[in-house]
Amino acid sequence: MREISVVVVDDDKLVRRSLATFFRAVEDITLVGEAADGVEGLEVARATKPDVVMLDLHMPRMGGIEAATAIRAELPDTGVLAITTFGTADVVVPMIRAGASGYLLKDSEPEDIIAAVRRVHAGEGALSPAVTGRLIETIQDAQPVSHVELSPDQVLSDRERDVLDQLALGRSNGEIARALHVSESTVKTHLRSIMVKWGARDRVQILIRAARAGLVLLS
Incomplete structure (x- = not known):
């Protein structure tokens, strides 16, 4: 089984360490780099060319939306998975438009986070059910069906x-x-x-x- 390489970009060191712990518990996911903001995250992604980059939304210097746009432009084969505390439509939609293939809340269960990484890598995409509803509702409100x-x-x-x-x-x-x-x-x-x-x-x-x-x- 080919390992899925992952880079985690989050300004909260505890979040980065927690995600690293989750990934160590499975055989098919390997953490190949981490960063504390979007600028550093883009540099690490360029150096490692991971399968998936996990991005926080609000970070110093460069936020998740800008970082996702840059990563997708430079590394089209790298999937972007947003993971944040914000699940409101006004932040979900811009992140999806920036190229994120998945959007999870940080209170997701470890197995759901691991499954989301696998799904993004497989090209399936991953959205928390609550986030899916908000995304759909926003699109319907913005453009009448x-x-x-x-x-x-x-x-x-x-x-x-x-x-x-x-x-x-x-x-x-x-x-x-x-x-x-x-x-x-x-x-x-x-x-x-x-x-x-x-x-x-x-x-x-x-x-x-x-x-x-x-x-x-x-x-």
Whole structure:
């Protein structure tokens, strides 16, 4: 199994040490660097070219949004996972637009953080369920769904809609497969089909397009 290399960027030393402890407990994730702000984080990322960079939002010198933009521009193969105490839509949306493929709150359970790193590395993306709801709600408020219609070639099949509904709950491929009683490979096939139809690069963009089209309903 290939190890996933990770860089942690957070101005709180205790957070960095806690994340390092989580990663030492698993065999497939290796911490290859850490930094206390965005400027240093970008330098470390350039030097190590990690699979995933975990970024705090508010840091001295360079914050998470600016750092995410720079990292994605220079290292397009590196995934960005935001992890912060702020889960409000006004900070989630800019971070996603900056190129983050995942957004977790710092009070997430260790196993959820580890799973999120794996999902971002796999190109799946990862959002806390609470963050997913806020993101969708903001997009719906900013752009009324009645103003966006799908073209005939963008319309999803019934099974693709089922997968989309599960995705909006923040579920992984395995969880979606179990909920729909299909294989993970089938879930991946449906997700790839949706990405092609909508020109989406990842699961986060699928959610954004689904919200704009009114396909995701909030409870």
